[in-house]
Amino acid sequence: MNEQNELLSASDAQIDDSMQYASPMVLRGLLYQLTGDKSVIDMPAGTSAKFGVGKEMAYESDADLLKAKGAAFLKAYRDSGAGELDIGPPERMRRSLSLTAGHEIPENELHIWQEEAALDRWARGVHWTGGAAPKAAQDFQVAVIGTGISGLNVAVQLKQAGIPFTVFEKNPEVGGSWFENRYPGARVDTSSRGYTHLFSYDYPYEYSYSPRDHNLKYFKWVADNFNIRSNIQFNTEVTAMHWDEATAKWTLKSNGPSGPETHEYNAVISCVGFLSRPQMPVIEGMESFTGDAFHLAAWPDGVDVKDKRVAVVGSGASGYQTTPVIAETAAHTFLFQRQPNWCLEDEIYLKKLPPQTLWLDRNFPYYSNYVRFRIGALMSPEVAKLGVTIDPNFVDPHARSLGNKYTRDMCIDFATRKLGSRPDLLEKMIPKFPPMASRPIRVDSDYSVYDALLRDNVSLMTDGIDRITPKGIVSAGVEHELDIIAFATGFRANDFLWPMEVRGSGGVQIEEVWQKDGPRAYLGSMVAGFPNLFMCYGPTSNNFGGFTVVDLLELVAQFALRCIQGLIENEKRSVEVSDEGYWRFAAILDEMDRQMIYMDPRANNYYQNHGRSAVNGPLDIRRMWRWLNDPAGSPPTESDAGLRPYFGEDLVVG
Numbered sequence: 076m077n078e079q080n081e082l083l084s085a086s087d088a089q090i091d092d093s094m095q096y097a098s099p100m101v102l103r104g105l106l107y108q109l110t111g112d113k114s115v116i117d118m119p120a121g122t123s124a125k126f127g128v129g130k131e132m133a134y135e136s137d138a139d140l141l142k143a144k145g146a147a148f149l150k151a152y153r154d155s156g157a158g159e160l161d162i163g164p165p166e167r168m169r170r171s172l173s174l175t176a177g178h179e180i181p182e183n184e185l186h187i188w189q190e191e192a193a194l195d196r197w198a199r200g201v202h203w204t205g206g207a208a209p210k211a212a213q214d215f216q217v218a219v220i221g222t223g224i225s226g227l228n229v230a231v232q233l234k235q236a237g238i239p240f241t242v243f244e245k246n247p248e249v250g251g252s253w254f255e256n257r258y259p260g261a262r263v264d265t266s267s268r269g270y271t272h273l274f275s276y277d278y279p280y281e282y283s284y285s286p287r288d289h290n291l292k293y294f295k296w297v298a299d300n301f302n303i304r305s306n307i308q309f310n311t312e313v314t315a316m317h318w319d320e321a322t323a324k325w326t327l328k329s330n331g332p333s334g335p336e337t338h339e340y341n342a343v344i345s346c347v348g349f350l351s352r353p354q355m356p357v358i359e360g361m362e363s364f365t366g367d368a369f370h371l372a373a374w375p376d377g378v379d380v381k382d383k384r385v386a387v388v389g390s391g392a393s394g395y396q397t398t399p400v401i402a403e404t405a406a407h408t409f410l411f412q413r414q415p416n417w418c419l420e421d422e423i424y425l426k427k428l429p430p431q432t433l434w435l436d437r438n439f440p441y442y443s444n445y446v447r448f449r450i451g452a453l454m455s456p457e458v459a460k461l462g463v464t465i466d467p468n469f470v471d472p473h474a475r476s477l478g479n480k481y482t483r484d485m486c487i488d489f490a491t492r493k494l495g496s497r498p499d500l501l502e503k504m505i506p507k508f509p510p511m512a513s514r515p516i517r518v519d520s521d522y523s524v525y526d527a528l529l530r531d532n533v534s535l536m537t538d539g540i541d542r543i544t545p546k547g548i549v550s551a552g553v554e555h556e557l558d559i560i561a562f563a564t565g566f567r568a569n570d571f572l573w574p575m576e577v578r579g580s581g582g583v584q585i586e587e588v589w590q591k592d593g594p595r596a597y598l599g600s601m602v603a604g605f606p607n608l609f610m611c612y613g614p615t616s617n618n619f620g621g622f623t624v625v626d627l628l629e630l631v632a633q634f635a636l637r638c639i640q641g642l643i644e645n646e647k648r649s650v651e652v653s654d655e656g657y658w659r660f661a662a663i664l665d666e667m668d669r670q671m672i673y674m675d676p677r678a679n680n681y682y683q684n685h686g687r688s689a690v691n692g693p694l695d696i697r698r699m700w701r702w703l704n705d706p707a708g709s710p711p712t713e714s715d716a717g718l719r720p721y722f723g724e725d726l727v728v729g
Contacts, residue, residue, distance in 0.1 A: 082157045082438040087150060089434075094146045096431040099138040100131045101445045102145045104175030108163045109440070110148065115141065116170070120177040149439055160440045162194060175445050176452035187700050191626070192448035193276035194441075199633045200274075201236035201640050208237035212643050218243065218327055218340040220313050223251020225611035225628045226346035227294060228272050230303045232636055238643075241338070242303070243329055245312040250294040252350060253287055258374040258393060258561070260400035261287035262424075264517040268443075269450040269623040272297065277443045279433055283423040284517070315576040316343060318606060323648035323729070325607065342607040342642075344635050345572060349612060349690060352567045352574075356388070360543040368560040371397060380405045384556060386548055388540070389563030390416055395516045397563065399527035408527070409555055411536045411548070414679055415504045417482075417515040420489040424519040456621040456695030463511050463619050463672050474509045475672045482510040493525035500528055503537050512678035568681040569593060569689050571614055579605035589614075593689035597652040597660045597725070598702055600631050606651035606729070607642075609635035615664055615688070619671065620695035627692070627699065634703040638726075649729040656725030667693040 103115045118137045121130035132138040152160065163171075172188050173180045180188050190198045203209070217240040219229050226242060227249060233240040246254050253261075263270055267280035271293070278293055285293070298304050311331030318325055319339075327338045353370040361368070369375055371393045381404040387394050390412040402408045436443040461478030474480035487505065494501040504525070506513070518524065527533050538551035547557035567573060571594045577585040583604055589595065596602055599616025600609045610616075611631050618627040638650050652660075668674055671693050673682045682688050692699070 081434075082149070082153050085153060085438070087146075090149050090153070091146050093431040093434045093438075094142045094149070096429050097142055097145055097435055097439075097442075098131060098446065098449065099141045100175050100177060101442065101449055102141040104171040104173070105439075105441060105445045106141070106144055106148060107174055108167050108171035109160070111163070111167065112144065115144075115174065145439070152440070162441060172448060172452075175449050176455075178452070178455075178457075184697060187697060188448060188452070190273075191451040191622070192444045193273050194444060196274040196276060197235065198273060199629045200232040201238070201636050203236070203640070204644055209644060211646060212236070212238050215239065215342070215639065215643050216241070216340045217639065218313075218325065218338065218343045219346060220343070221251055221346035221348065221351075222246075222249035222294070222298070222307060223253070223346060223348055223351075224270075224272070224294070224625060225348065225632060226251065227297045227303070228629055229344050229346060229611065229632050229636070230306060231272070231274060231297065231301045232632065234301060234303055234306070236636070236640070238639065240306055241340075242307040243311050243313050243327075244307055244309050247309050248291075248295070249298045249307070250291045251346075251348060252372075253290040253294060255351075256287060256372050256374075256393070258371040258397050259380070260396035260398075261393070262396060263290055264392065265623050265625070266450055267428075268446055269454075270625055272625065273629060275300075276447050277436060279436065280428070281433070282425075282427050284421075284425075313575055315578075316608070317576075317578045317582075318580060318608070320580060323606070341648075342609070342635075342639055344609045344611065344632070345613070346611045346632075347572065349568045349571055349614075349617070350566045352570065353562075354565045354567050355562060356564050358540055358543050363545045364543050364547070364557075364560060365545045366547075366558045366560065369562065371561050371563045372566070374561070378559070380559060382406045383558040384547075385409070385559045385561065386411060386555070386557050387561050387563055388548075389565065390414065391563060391565055392416075392514065392516050393565075394563030395518065395524040397561065398524050398533070399522060401561075402527045402530055402533045406532065408533045409536050409548070409557070410524075410528070410533065411540060411550070412503070413539070415506045416513060417486045417506055417510045418489065418518045418523060418525065419482075419486065419515050420520050421517050422520045424517055425522065426519075451622050451626065454621050454623065456697055459619060459621040459695070465670050465672055475675065479509050479511065479672060482515075486510060486515075489520075490525060493523070494528070497529065500535060503535060504528070506678075508675055508677035509672055511672045512675035513673075513680040513682070565681060569684045571610070571689075577605070577608075579608070589689075591685075592687060593685040595657070595661050595664075595689070597657050598631065598634060598699070599627075599692060600634055601652040601657075603652050603654045603657040606649040609638070611635070614690070615692045617691045618696065618699075619673070619691055619693055620699065622696040626696065630700060630703040641728075645728075647728050651727050652725055653727050659725070664693060 106112055107115050119133040121133050169180050169185050217233060217238055219226055219240055219242040222242060222244045230242050248254050263285050267282055267285040271278045282289060308331055311329050313327055313329050315328040316325050324339045324341055325343045329336050353372045355370055367378060380401050383405050384407045385401055385405045386409045387398050388411045398410050462482055466476035469476050471480055474483050490504055528535055536550050541549040547555045594614035596610055596614040599613050611628050618624050642650060665687060668687055673691055682691055
């Protein structure tokens with residue numbers, strides 16, 4: 076989204092001012108790539124652990140020099156007319172990305188990291204062998220279920236590929252969870268600049284971590300900008316899917332404005348996610364309450380908490396997000412907490428991005444590409460492993476590795492700085508389990524649930540709920556009168572595809588396959604016995620292996636799209652994972668799960684199911700990238716510790 080005219084009219088002072096907000100590490104690699112300036116190579120990097128926070132350069136003089144070099148480059152580019160600018164010689168790329176990352180990018184991983192930089196915004200789509208879609212593509216119909224971040228990506232990629240498709244969306248607008256979750260304080264916990272599709276990496280998000288309304292604005296923009304609304308059936312819910320072996324097609328039953336309908340499709344890509352169906356608790360007397368009671372994910376229009384007595388039941392991400400916002404205007408807010416959660420301090424969580432930063436994104440060639448890359452590099456598998464993997468040789472009753480202890484110490488320091496004046500509160504807000512055993516909650520340094528708890532009009536309730544009465548909630552024998560009860564009690568995370576009835580080969584229902592030990596999916600996408608059915612954000616795809624969740628969702632979608640491409644180009648009818656491949660992949664995950672901190676038994680979370688995790692994926696993103704890029708079954712060219720499945724053996728084509 077480069078605005079060349081904007082740069083052409085920029086003054087030297089404006090360029091100098093904007094450059095003060097530039098990331099030195101981004102400038103370091105980018106300037107080397109664009110100019111070949113070798114003087115930036117020997118600058119020692121700092122030790123920042125997250126983009127935008129911490130000391131990026133070891134010496135302030137180096138940071139100042141990089142900003143001066145960046146300003147000089149941009150002024151010269153402006154004076155030259157700000158025309159099209161080539162990225163520079165490919166032989167510089169590995170070094171330039173390494174300079175921005177702050178660590179060496181291996182040669183055999185360069186293609187992964189180039190893709191992460193979005194130098195080709197369509198890299199994760201379909202690339203027809205003949206350069207254009209074959210005629211057979213017009214006869215291949217794909218159903219997409221859901222218009223969250225996965226569904227929109229799949230729809231855009233199918234549109235780009237020229238494959239006919241229909242999207243079913245149960246709501247009246249796109250957005251998925253971001254359409255439904257409208258509670259006060261709803262906000263993404265992934266950096267906004269990493270929470271975009273590869274094809275729209277340069278979307279101008281205004282916040283470091285965008286609030287719900289801004290995420291929804293982006294989703295609407297995708298639907299409009301890529302012209303996919305005409306393919307969407309709104310207010311239409313898929314109720315059942317049955318595989319017909321004779322026709323090699325899926326029969327879908329839906330219920331929409333015209334009533335029940337039946338459709339046939341060659342393939343189905345489900346993008347319903349696993350945090351889409353609210354989980355309501357079972358509490359005595361719930362139905363007797365005479366005030367407003369609802370799940371946070373279904374916050375009713377028109378509900379106003381001003382001067383009301385409000386209970387927030389639950390202490391996960393939504394509970395901790397909404398409590399400080401509600402407390403600002405409510406007469407009194409009660410936070411009912413079964414167990415505390417770890418809070419990760421972030422200086423910029425609630426902050427808008429400076430306008431100078433957005434100006435750089437628009438006007439400095441490839442700057443936003445290298446920003447996106449750096450976000451991914453700082454969430455590399457090595458970094459992820461430090462915080463989420465058990466070290467069997469590390470002995471500590473409160474942590475499972477040195478990196479895990481470091482995270483715990485930081486969290487406790489933050490909580491102590493906030494709640495040190497109230498030892499009674501501090502004790503109740505320190506979890507008994509190690510960080511990452513349950514989902515940690517990103518909060519702002521300046522105002523969070525900790526600050527809310529210090530208010531006179533906020534009470535932390537930790538004695539549990541005895542029952543609900545017409546007037547309120549009884550806890551420890553005391554009735555607290557309320558006007559509103561908001562349940563922040565999570566989702567039916569382990570009920571994948573529910574409440575759809577999904578039947579594969581032989582009429583087998585997918586719940587029957589998953590009954591033994593919980594939901595599983597090959598590469599987070601396929602289930603044996605269910606041909607031409609792909610899931611995005613299916614079982615075992617909640618990524619703990621580096622990069623952002625959006626990256627993995629796009630890679631899984633790419634796998635589905637390239638399988639469909641293979642069917643069309645080779646005039647085949649069906650593809651499914653073999654039973655052997657399905658269980659071989661499951662065994663790999665089960666073995667790795669045992670090394671993950673999220674399996675710690677002390678945490679009460681949705682991660683664990685049937686003694687394993689049906690939700691989380693422990694494999695590092697590089698390994699998943701290699702697997703998901705090769706559905707056709709070409710022989711592996713790189714060793715992956717013997718864990719890389721050979722797709723030709725795992726997939727059955729008919």
